[in-house]
Amino acid sequence: METLYNFLEKNSLYIVLIIVLLVWIGIFSFAYKLDKKVKKLEESIKE
Amino acid sequence: MKNFWKFLLFVLMTIVIIGTFVPPIVQYPKSFFEFPLIPGLEDKARIIFFHVPTAWLTVLAYLLAMFYGIRYLKRKDMYDDIKSVSAAALGFVFCILATVTGSVWAKFTWGSFWHWDPRETSIFILLLIYGAYFALRSALDSEEKRARLSAIYSIIAFLTTPFFIFIMPRLMIGLHPGSLEIDPATGQVRASSNPVIKFEMAANMRVVFFLSLIAFTILFFWFWNLAHRILKLEHVSQKEI
């Protein structure tokens, strides 16, 4: 943990990378949620 | 024509990602793709292209949620409520993102995850308001009541925001760019002299920054559009049963 912290402190570009990845995770999970809702809708229409 | 926006988003976001990572940071930039060095920030200055847009979308989403809430109160159209709640849901996601990305970055720049700087406090309050909004919605079982009361709550909660924007920076020491500080000599409020806080973007950074804002805004409207269309379909399909 300590080494990781030191590494990130020295190579701060990776912090930006982490932040971009976090934003991507957020966007992805929202899209995933939407997808699940569409599936539920499709099932309810089939019935 | 309708798909134009999606392509634009694709192109812009690609430019933004390249613009975030590729340009080297040098002390004295000579060519257009070099970013100037800011002491104390270095590579971390690049966060601005991803962190600020999430914070901006949090606010935009709140305003939209409130706008459609008020429109619901005026027209009693259930679809206005659907638009309002979809905007709030997206806003909630971006609010969490803005908080988390900010605090990760703060750990490495300011030393700890949380500082209660005015902007941090405001985003925290927004997070609480979003949380309260959804808690309220889940506690109301009649659709009309839910739409009406959550719209009202969004208005009441909004009334406190001018305080956070205009007054709090006077009370607390800010760490975000553009914060004010108290001049130790005269006791007057002045713009901070700390290089991180004084932070001004070079022209080329500014271009990437605004492209990023545009890209994220398009992304937001696209997702919002999808979300409220899906909710609307859900609403219609339930009505038939």
Add this chain to the structure above:
Amino acid sequence: MNEIILRVRELKKNFNRRLVFDKLNFEVKSGERLVITGKNGSGKSTLLKILAGVLTESSGSVEYILNQKKIDRENIYQIIGLVSPYLVLYDEFSAFENLSLFAKIRNLKISDDEINKILTRVGLLERKNDLLRTYSSGMKQRIKYASAILHNPLILLIDEPTSNLDIEGKNFVEDLILNFREDGFVIIATNESQDFKYGNRIINLDEYKNNKNK
């Protein structure tokens, strides 16, 4: 002599997905007595609450026009009296206290004697100082009538007029409805066929559920 008109236009109410009634249109004028009927759950009580201005409609409009002037929604309460099974009075107060509080909140210039007179009319004079908590359901029904006629309203909305009442109480209700002030009107929501005789017009809410023929 006042002239009051109630105008209901394209009134619609639904609770979530369930349509209660739709496309309801009618007018009631001074001197009329309207009976609203329909199966259980057909929305009689809901309609009365909307007419009394305490429940919002889903769409459509309800207007009261007094001497050619439209009455604001906020002031409808001054000309309406409502009796309903949903009505609950403050049971930590006595009958007399309830009425005198209502009179004060309504800002009526009404003396204690007049309140006593109303209590006599509904037959509660002897028990007027008992807390409502101790009242039987029939007595509670009577005190509701007292609270509804306290301010001498132009319009009386009565939901299930004779529920829980004995013969004496029923006679009082009959007298109240048939001899109601001539410049006002009465709307009665009921399922009891014996109450139909009070109305000179009947609306059956079951006919306003046209979600099927849509």
Add this chain to the structure above:
Amino acid sequence: MKKIFYIFYKDFSSELRMRFALNALIMFVVVAVSTILFSLGSESVAPNVYAGMFWVVVFFSAMSGLSRVFVSEEERGTTLILSLIANPVTVFLGKFLFNLVLIFFINSVIALLYMFLFQEFLIQNWNSFLLAYVLGNFGISASSTIIAAIISKANVKGTLYPVLAFPVLLPLILMLIEITKSAMEGNPISDVEAELLVLISYDVVMITASILVFDIIWRD
């Protein structure tokens, strides 16, 4: 005007008859203050900590007591009769008045307890403290009343109340802490002029907005 008073009077006399709310509230205050007393022991802390603790206790007492005005009507089913005898603005102002009197009472109890129990809770500038006290009570009462009206229509009333009220009351509480701290340090009132102006505008905005939107909440 009279009508508003009589709505207040109705709640007041009904509260006197039943009394359980008031007793519970006073007990709550005593328990909260004594918890702080125990945890502090004989240590002395900075004035801003005292100021903060003071308003935190006020906030939580408000959260446990001020929702009753609407929740009790809704629970007993008397909302209907109340909306039949008065227009919404009157009802709101009556309830607001009741909460105002209640918060003034609770707040005075808390302030007295603080002054007796904590030697270091010394107000040096009474003017600014009293102004904060009065303006703060108005603000707390306005926000809590309108939020009480919202939650009285919800299914889970108790837990929801602080959740909804906290973000709305937070700016007010922060201001109040700031002014109280300054009053304890004995700074002149001109130091907290800006804060006092914010308090006034908060009160005005909240009361006006509440009156405007209450009608929509009140009618089912």
